[in-house]
Amino acid sequence: MDDLTVSTSRVDGFEGFRDAVHGSHVDVMQLQPGRFRGLLTHIGVGDFSLSVGSFSVGLRTQRTSSDPKLIVGMLLHAENRVTHWSYDMDPGDVLVIPPSIDHDGRFHGASSYAALRLDLADVAGVFQGESWMNDPANWRRRNRYRADPRVGAEAVTKLRAIVSRLSDPDGRVSPEAADFWRRAIIDVVTATVMHSQPPTTEPVPSAIRLTRNAEHYIEAAGPRPVHVSEICAECGVSRRSLHRAFDEVLGIGPVTFLQRKRLCDIHSALRDCDPATTTIAEIALQHGFLNLGRFSGYYRALFDEYPSETFGKRYPGRGRLRRPEPAAISTAASPASRSTSPH
Missing domain, CATH: 1.10.10.60 (Homeodomain-like)
Incomplete structure (x- = not known):
């Protein structure tokens, strides 16, 4: 069984968000004037990782196609417009970035997000029984899933609570419980996809x-x-x-x-x-x-x-x-x- 690891750091420059998704290099450029302030948390269980970040000014982000992992992201909060590819994003919406696909995003103001990164082969086991979601081929297309207002708001609230609790220094998690929390995180982030x-x-x-x-x-x-x-x-x-x-x-x-x-x-x-x-x-x-x-x-x-x-x-x-x-x-x-x- 794998241990659950958590790291949280304050970021005082846009360069720190090149690790916005743990294990995947992201090119970042600050476009909105102002002093950059950010917070970045990474939660890992084996090869699985969840990254949660928040920042105070607008950014341009790009990921090259070299990453072999699947990324599923959720917008948690946005002060202004957010676009990924040609999709406009609202809080609670979910973005699917397939392996080896270029990605570009534009945040027009302070925002926060969550992104899980996992092997495409793992979706068959994670979503077994869910006929559409357990087929890796369905995750090879970039997509944006609009959140139902209730489902999206509940997912954002749940995920914030999980990250807050697991980030607590006194919140020790045994290897036996780590897989439960890995599944709980995936469940929350992909709730909008399943609901659709x-x-x-x-x-x-x-x-x-x-x-x-x-x-x-x-x-x-x-x-x-x-x-x-x-x-x-x-x-x-x-x-x-x-x-x-x-x-x-x-x-x-x-x-x-x-x-x-x-x-x-x-x-x-x-x-x-x-x-x-x-x-x-x-x-x-x-x-x-x-x-x-x-x-x-x-x-x-x-x-x-x-x-x-x-x-x-x-x-x-x-x-x-x-x-x-x-x-x-x-x-x-x-x-x-x-x-x-x-x-």
């Missing part, structure tokens, strides 16, 4: 057999968090088919099922771990939860007690997460804290 695809009519296996196979895989994975895209890839079905099967057999969708499985694993971990070596926040992150307020609410709804109460049963008075008031669970201090945890 029409429903497909695929042969659906027996709901009981499909649900049983999924449960066997989840059980074999042990306590590590399992992402819904991983189940689809293992069973070779789309999310729609998996959802129909789980709803028919268990009365809940696979995302809810996986969330409750992770909560059960956290419950067991809280009963067994030593507060001297870990915290509730660390355990929650390892099992795929970003926002502690929401996590605490989910946990109490399932077990009728707060995480700190479970933690304190073995070590009275040693819980690291203060018990929140019920009202604190339904309100949040910032937009990032209102995002839902990825599944």
Whole structure:
């Protein structure tokens, strides 16, 4: 299993954005007058990388065709017009830059973006079961996907929350959890692409057999968090088919099922771990939860007690997460804290 790595740096000149997409050289030129201020974050898991950048003045960017990797970018914020090739981009829109294709972009003001870079061969495994998205040939054409306002806004909020949490020096992620967060990032960045695809009519296996196979895989994975895209890839079905099967057999969708499985694993971990070596926040992150307020609410709804109460049963008075008031669970201090945890 690969480790998750995170690096964040402040950039005081446009030259620093030549590494705007980790592993891919980008020619950058400042076109708008003003002092350049930027922030650049790279998150990596094995050969996969996510780059998130923000800058204060307008730029011209160009990538040469020598890069063999696929890049999928999402505009997070724009103060003014943004164009890539001949496409106008709005926040939430997604851009596909195929391998070995020249790219040019123009930012007319302060902007922020996210770009994931992965091997084209990996899309078959990442999107297995999604008939259009798992075909590498469909990613060999440059394209721009317009975001549905709701889907795009939710994706931007979720991605900001993931990057903020994973960039926290105290947010250590184990190799066992790294693949979950890799899948969660891909899921968020490509949500607009998936939402744009029409429903497909695929042969659906027996709901009981499909649900049983999924449960066997989840059980074999042990306590590590399992992402819904991983189940689809293992069973070779789309999310729609998996959802129909789980709803028919268990009365809940696979995302809810996986969330409750992770909560059960956290419950067991809280009963067994030593507060001297870990915290509730660390355990929650390892099992795929970003926002502690929401996590605490989910946990109490399932077990009728707060995480700190479970933690304190073995070590009275040693819980690291203060018990929140019920009202604190339904309100949040910032937009990032209102995002839902990825599944």
